[in-house]
Amino acid sequence: xxxxxxxxxVAGDLDRLVDIEQAAFETDLLSRRSFAGALTSxxxxxxxxxRNGRVAGYALANFRINSRACRLFSLACDPxxxxxxxxxxxxxxxxxxxxxxxxxxxxxxxxxxxxAMGLYETAGFRRIGRYEAxxxxxxxxxxxxxxxxxxxxxxxxxxxxxxxxxxxxxxxAAR
Ligand SMILES: CC(C)(COP(=O)(O)OP(=O)(O)OC[C@H]1O[C@@H](n2cnc3c(N)ncnc32)[C@H](O)[C@@H]1OP(=O)(O)O)[C@@H](O)C(=O)NCCC(=O)NCCS
Numbered sequence: 001x002x003x004x005x006x007x008x009x010v011a012g013d014l015d016r017l018v019d020i021e022q023a024a025f026e027t028d029l030l031s032r033r034s035f036a037g038a039l040t041s042x043x044x045x046x047x048x049x050x051r052n053g054r055v056a057g058y059a060l061a062n063f064r065i066n067s068r069a070c071r072l073f074s075l076a077c078d079p080x081x082x083x084x085x086x087x088x089x090x091x092x093x094x095x096x097x098x099x100x101x102x103x104x105x106x107x108x109x110x111x112x113x114x115x116a117m118g119l120y121e122t123a124g125f126r127r128i129g130r131y132e133a134x135x136x137x138x139x140x141x142x143x144x145x146x147x148x149x150x151x152x153x154x155x156x157x158x159x160x161x162x163x164x165x166x167x168x169x170x171x172x173a174a175r
Contacts, residue, residue, distance in 0.1 A: 001084035006048070009035075013055050014039075018035065020076050043063050044062055047093065059092065061093045061105075063100055070096075072106070104148060105125075111130070111142045127144055
């Protein structure tokens with residue numbers, strides 16, 4: 001698996017972030033303006049994965065005051081990036097969440113996105129909910145959670161959880 005250099009995103013990454021977003025998703029795309037806001041917003045943390053001087057992917061996590069849950073808002077890699085990009089970014093988010101004293105990471109994923117779910121499950125995330133009509137095109141989402149400090153790839157199934165209300169819509173995969 002290829003190793004990527006992970007660093008904080010900067011304004012000079014905006015063009016690549018928009019390109020990656022357009023290549024990775026068909027709906028619910030983050031705009032250039034959203035990326036620019038995320039780069040300067042304190043509750044947000046945007047990491048990029050770089051290889052040979054070129055940004056190959058990004059992860060955007062949100063940290064709310066008075067919440068010990070980190071929300072992985074978006075994760076995407078260039079379709080041409082070698083394996084390891086997503087895993088490296090996910091690990092960086094987990095380290096940041098631990099550093100900020102979070103107890104868990106949560107995310108939503110399109111239920112047809114087998115590749116992303118494979119990544120999350122092998123990283124220790126468990127399914128905790130399902131939300132109808134979550135994405136712009138009406139598709140449902142699955143919510144996953146990882147309790148920090150637990151070992152990866154837990155074998156025990158998660159109990160079903162009741163919906164906890166709406167959160168900002170995210171994520172649809174194009175591939
Ligand atoms: C999802 C995404 C971020 C994963 O990044 P990636 O760089 O491809 O993932 P990595 O190579 O780091 O990790 C791959 C892991 O995913 C899992 N995986 C990969 N392909 C898979 C597949 N077809 N089915 C199930 N699991 C799969 C495996 O666990 C694999 O780990 P392994 O190689 O050790 O077995 C990337 O594919 C992407 O950007 N997709 C489009 C956008 C998207 O769907 N984002 C997620 C929104 S929730």
